[in-house]
Amino acid sequence: xxxxxxxxxxxxxxxxxxxxxxxxxxxxxxxxxxxxxxxxxxxxxxxxxxxxxxxxxxxxxxxxxxxxxxxxxxxxxxxxxxxxxxxxxxxxxxxxxxxxxxxxxxxxx
Amino acid sequence: xxxxxxxxxxxxxxxxxxxxxxxxxxxxxxxxxxxxxxxxxxxxxxxxxxxxxxxxxxxxxxxxxxxxxxxxxxxxxxxxxxxxxxxxxxxxxxxxxxxxxxxxxxxxxxxxxxxxxxxxxxxxxxxxxxxxxxxxxxxxxxxxxxxxxxxxxxxxxxxxxxxxxxxxxxxxxxxxxxxxxxxxxxxxxxxxxxxxxxxxxxxxxxxx
Numbered sequence: 001x002x003x004x005x006x007x008x009x010x011x012x013x014x015x016x017x018x019x020x021x022x023x024x025x026x027x028x029x030x031x032x033x034x035x036x037x038x039x040x041x042x043x044x045x046x047x048x049x050x051x052x053x054x055x056x057x058x059x060x061x062x063x064x065x066x067x068x069x070x071x072x073x074x075x076x077x078x079x080x081x082x083x084x085x086x087x088x089x090x091x092x093x094x095x096x097x098x099x100x101x102x103x104x105x106x107x108x109x
Numbered sequence: 110x111x112x113x114x115x116x117x118x119x120x121x122x123x124x125x126x127x128x129x130x131x132x133x134x135x136x137x138x139x140x141x142x143x144x145x146x147x148x149x150x151x152x153x154x155x156x157x158x159x160x161x162x163x164x165x166x167x168x169x170x171x172x173x174x175x176x177x178x179x180x181x182x183x184x185x186x187x188x189x190x191x192x193x194x195x196x197x198x199x200x201x202x203x204x205x206x207x208x209x210x211x212x213x214x215x216x217x218x219x220x221x222x223x224x225x226x227x228x229x230x231x232x233x234x235x236x237x238x239x240x241x242x243x244x245x246x247x248x249x250x251x252x253x254x255x256x257x258x259x260x261x262x263x264x265x266x267x268x269x270x271x272x273x274x275x276x277x278x279x280x281x282x283x284x285x286x287x288x289x290x291x292x293x294x295x296x297x298x299x300x301x302x303x304x305x306x307x308x309x310x311x312x313x314x315x316x317x
Contacts, residue, residue: 009204012204013203013204016200016203017200020193020196020197020200023193023196024189024192024193024196027189027192028189031305031308034309034313035178035181035182035185035313038178038313038316038317045317048317049314052309052313052314052317053309055309056306056310060305060306063192063298063301063302063305064302067196067298067301067302068295068298068302078137078140079137079140082141083140085144086144086147089148090147090151093151093152093155094151094152094155094158097152097155097156097159098155098158101159102159105162105164
């Protein structure tokens with residue numbers, strides 16, 4: 001992640017450090033929240049599962065953005081496309097497999 | 110003006126700086142490996158979720174009976190912190206350039222990785238002693254296919270870290286060493302990303 005030329009080295013360092021700190025803070029928040037929810041058992045099981053799923057997906061985006069440094073910038077376009085394509089493949093395979101097998105399961109019962 | 114055209118990731122671009130270009134190419138190659146690995150993990154996750162029906166428990170232990178929140182929380186904390194400390198090592202390589210600082214952050218990362226593996230080994234030993242072995246049920250087969258696969262990746266990462274520490278100690282922060290650590294950083298952050306899926310689907314999903 002090369003820093004823009006207008007920034008001094010010190011500023012670039014601070015900028016990068018802030019990125020890691022933000023990522024760590026957000027990731028910790030997105031981890032502690034679902035753990036606390038499950039520990040307290042405030043919501044119903046299905047509501048808790050939805051919250052876990054959504055927060056998990058948000059945390060994955062946070063990790064990609066702040067730790068793997070893949071964002072919407074032009075320099076990162078190749079990695080972004082590769083990642084989105086792989087995510088599309090994984091989604092198709094997981095969703096297709098679950099749909100098919102749970103459908104079979106329902107018919108067998 | 111001599112412009113060399115060489116493969117850079119998925120497209121062809123003109124390369125000016127040979128070394129820089131080679132680092133970019135090897136990083137792109139490593140991305141391809143990681144995305145292939147992601148698909149393997151994706152299928153292991155899908156298999157695991159299909160094995161969460163009462164029939165797949167086969168009268169054996171259920172996720173609720175097997176998994177404990179504090180253990181999963183400690184493993185998560187160790188791995189999440191280690192991804193941050195690796196980030197600090199990457200920053201030290203990029204800006205500070207002091208070998209002692211780089212090696213210190215890598216050592217902290219290594220220690221956290223070993224803590225994670227120890228916690229996981231303790232958990233598996235406990236499960237096996239309880240009779241929750243892979244051949245007990247479809248659910249347990251899928252569990253022992255998915256979670257130890259991630260553990261094996263972390264083990265590989267730990268061995269790689271040890272090798273890099275030895276190399277840094279011998280040769281210092283050379284170009285090849287920095288390039289290898291850049292790939293190891295990607296690998297390490299990627300493993301933490303997979304762990305987000307594991308603690309969400311397997312542990313939190315199982316206990317909720």
